[in-house]
Amino acid sequence: xxxxxxxxxxxxxxxxxxxxxxxxxxxxxxxxxxxxxxxxxxxxxxxxxxxxxxxxxxxxxxxxxxxxxxxxxxxxxxxxxxxxxxxxxxxxxxxxxxxxxxxxxxxxxxxxxxxxxxxxxxxxxxxxxxxxxxxxxxxxxxxxxxxxxxxxxxxxxxxxxxxxxxxxxxxxxxxxxxxxxxxxxxxxxxxxxxxxxxxxxxxxxxxxxxxxxxxxxxxxxxxxxxxxxxxxxxxxxxxxxxxxxxxxxxxxxxxxx
Amino acid sequence: xxxxxxxxxxxxxxxxxxxxxxxxxxxxxxxxxxxxxxxxxxxxxxxxxxxxxxxxxxxxxxxxxxxxxxxxxxxxxxxxxxxxxxxxxxxxxxxxxxxxxxxxxxxxxxxxxxxxxxxxxxxxxxxxxxxxxxxxxxxxxxxxxxxxxxxxxxxxxxxxxxxxxxxxxxxxxxxxxxxxxxxxxxxxxxxxxxxxxxxxxxxxxxxxxxxxxxxxxxxxxxxxxxxxxxxxxxxxxxxxxxxxxxxxxxxxxxxxx
Numbered sequence: 398x399x400x401x402x403x404x405x406x407x408x409x410x411x412x413x414x415x416x417x418x419x420x421x422x423x424x425x426x427x428x429x430x431x432x433x434x435x436x437x438x439x440x441x442x443x444x445x446x447x448x449x450x451x452x453x454x455x456x457x458x459x460x461x462x463x464x465x466x467x468x469x470x471x472x473x474x475x476x477x478x479x480x481x482x483x484x485x486x487x488x489x490x491x492x493x494x495x496x497x498x499x500x501x502x503x504x505x506x507x508x509x510x511x512x513x514x515x516x517x518x519x520x521x522x523x524x525x526x527x528x529x530x531x532x533x534x535x536x537x538x539x540x541x542x543x544x545x546x547x548x549x550x551x552x553x554x555x556x557x558x559x560x561x562x563x564x565x566x567x568x569x570x571x572x573x574x575x576x577x578x579x580x581x582x583x584x585x586x587x588x589x590x591x592x593x594x595x596x597x598x599x600x601x602x603x604x605x606x607x608x609x610x611x612x613x614x615x616x617x618x619x620x621x622x623x624x625x626x627x628x629x630x631x632x633x634x635x636x637x638x639x640x641x642x643x644x645x646x647x648x649x650x651x652x653x654x
Numbered sequence: 655x656x657x658x659x660x661x662x663x664x665x666x667x668x669x670x671x672x673x674x675x676x677x678x679x680x681x682x683x684x685x686x687x688x689x690x691x692x693x694x695x696x697x698x699x700x701x702x703x704x705x706x707x708x709x710x711x712x713x714x715x716x717x718x719x720x721x722x723x724x725x726x727x728x729x730x731x732x733x734x735x736x737x738x739x740x741x742x743x744x745x746x747x748x749x750x751x752x753x754x755x756x757x758x759x760x761x762x763x764x765x766x767x768x769x770x771x772x773x774x775x776x777x778x779x780x781x782x783x784x785x786x787x788x789x790x791x792x793x794x795x796x797x798x799x800x801x802x803x804x805x806x807x808x809x810x811x812x813x814x815x816x817x818x819x820x821x822x823x824x825x826x827x828x829x830x831x832x833x834x835x836x837x838x839x840x841x842x843x844x845x846x847x848x849x850x851x852x853x854x855x856x857x858x859x860x861x862x863x864x865x866x867x868x869x870x871x872x873x874x875x876x877x878x879x880x881x882x883x884x885x886x887x888x889x890x891x892x893x894x895x896x897x898x899x900x901x902x903x904x905x906x907x908x909x910x911x
Contacts, residue, residue: 416742416774418675455774459742483740483778485673485716517673517712519778521740574827614871 404504412513415452420520421459422450422484422557423467424564425476426598427529427544428581433597434529434544435561436470437553441540442503443496447554448561449542450520463523470535470542476527477580481567485519489556520556524564526577526598547600569599573615576643585635587625591618609636616642661761669770672709677777678716679707679741679814680724681821682733683855684786684801685838690854691786691801692818693727694810698797699760700753704811705818706799707777720780727792727799733784734837738824742776746813781821783855785838804857826856830872833900842892844882848875866893873899 425436425448438449449470453462459480468474492500492515501509509515534542545551550561571577578594588609596603612618619639624632682693682705695706706727710719716737725731749757749772758766766772791799802808807818828834835851845866853860869875876896881889 416675416776418673419742419776453742453776456744458744459740459776480739482737483716485676485710485778487713487715519673519676519710519716521742521776570831 401505405506408504408506408509408512408514411452414454416455417513418516418518420450420452420518421462421466422448422520422522422560423463423470424448424522424524424561424568425467425471426524426526426547426565426568427532428526428594428597429528429530431593431597432529433547433600435547435550436532436534436542437545437550438470438540438542440500442499443492443554445554446545446551447557449540453521459521463521463525467523467525469537471525471527471532472535473527473532476525477575477577478523478525479567479571479575480521480523482522482563483519484522484556484560486556487517489520490518491555520560522560522564524568526568526580528581572598573617574643574646576638576640579638579640579643585621585623585625585637587633587635589633591636616646658762662763665761665763665766665769665771668709671711673712674770675773675775677707677709677775678719678723679705679777679779679817680720680727681705681779681781681818681825682724682728683781683783683804683822683825684789685783685851685854686785686787688850688854689786690804690857692804692807693789693791693799694802694807695727695797695799697757699756700749700811702811703802703808704814706797710778716778720778720782724780724782726794728782728784728789729792730784730789733782734832734834735780735782736824736828736832737778737780739779739820740776741779741813741817743813744774746777747775748812777817779817779821781825783825783834783837829855830874831900831903833895833897836895836897836900842878842880842882842894844890844892846890848893873903 427434427436436449437446439446449466451462451466453459457465460478463478463480464474467476467478497510501507529544534544536542547565552558553561568577572595578591581594582590588605591612592603592605592608595608616639618636621635621637623635625635626632684691684693693706694703696703706723708719708723708726710716714722717735720735720737721731724733724735754767758764786801791801793799804822809815810818825834829852835848838851839847845862849860849862849865852865873896875893878892878894880892882892883889
C-alpha cells in the first residue's frame, strides 16, 4: 500500500483495529543542560501545531499504546512515561470546513465527516521525559515533528494548550515523589547537576542552600562518601537517588512518613 | 417507562446519548472519626461487588459526569472529587455465560452480547472523599450500594481491585498537596483532629510530634493564635489550612519551593 491507500484504509477500517471514540495525546518533554523542550507535531494538511498522538489498538494496554506512539516519534523506548489525565470536553476537537476539505483532498476520501474518526472522541494524556540530545524527532503518514523550547510553544490546536499546561503541572508535582529526575542524571551526581534539572523543570530559581535539605528531608537523595574532582580545590560530594525509599513511597503514597 | 423498558431502551439506544467504548468508575471514600470506608455496588443480576459507575453523556464534561454519578449514589454534590487514572487493559471486563443469561433475562433482551455495552470499553477513574456520616447510599436501576470498611473490601469484579488500589494510592499521595483533608475537618481544628484524618487515610501510625512539623514545613497548615477549651487545663492551639499556599502549590506544582 502506498501512503494514500494506507490513509484511506485507516479512515475506512481503523475502528476494527483501534478503539473508536478514544485517542491518546502525548506530551513528550526533553531536558538537556538547563533547557526544557516539548515535542510538537504539525499535520501536513492542517495549519497549526498539536501534541503528537494516535489511537489505541484493541489488543494493547494503554501503557503499551503510549510506549508505541512515543517510540514512533522519538525512536526511544526507555524514557520516563506516565499517564496523567484524560480529556473529554464536548466540542474539544473543532475542525473548520477548510481543514475538512484539505484533509479529504490529501486522503482522497469524500465522506470523512461520517467516518469513525470524526465522532465524539476523548483523549488519554501521557507525559514522557527524556534527554532531548538523544532524540531525532520522526514524522509519520500525515504529520511531522519538532522540538520547541517550553517558553516558545505557539497556541496549539484543539484542547492541546490545556494538555501542555496540565502535563507540565503533573510533571512538576510528580518530580518530588516519582523517580523522574533519575532518568536525566548519571547514577552519581553533584548537587549542582540535580539543582539544574529541578530548576529547569520547575521553571524557577531554587535556593541552592535549601534545595538539598528539601530533597534529603523528603528522603529522595542520599549523600555518598565520595567526591568528584572537577578542578584544583574543587571536589564536590556526590549524591544518588534512594530508589528503595522512592519505591516505598510509590507504594505507600508518600516519601513523607 | 417502567424499569425494564428503561433498561431495554438504554441497551438499544444508549450509545446515542452516551459516548460508546468509554465508561466511568468512581472510588467514593468516606471518612469519619478514625474510620475510612469505600462505597461498593452490587448488580442485582450478577454476583459480586464493584465500584459504582456509569457512562458519560455526549453533552457533558468528564468532571460533570463524575459529579452526576457520585451524586446519584451519595446525594451530595460538594464532595472532593478528582480524576486519577484511566483503565484500558484488553479483556478488563469478562462476563461469564451465566451472567449474560441472568442479565439478559432481567432486562428482557436477547442479543445483549451484540449491544454497544459489550464492545471494548475503557474506564475513567475518579475518586471522591466525604464524611460518610452524611451519606445514605442510593441504589439505581440495576444495582444497590453500601459502605465497606477499607480493610474489609471483598475481591471485586473486573479490574476493580486495581482501581481501589490505585485510587487509594492517588488519594494518599495527593493528601500532601491537594486540599483534600480540608473537606473533612472544621475550618479551625486541633492537631489531634488532623492527625486522626491523616493516620486514617494513610492507614498507618504517624508520630504525633513530627507530624505537625511536616505539615508546617510543607506550608499546608498554619498555627492560629487561638485555643479551644476542651476541659480543665486542656486548651490545645487551633490550626487552619493555608489555602493561599495550597492554591499556589496547585498552580506551580508543589508546596515545596
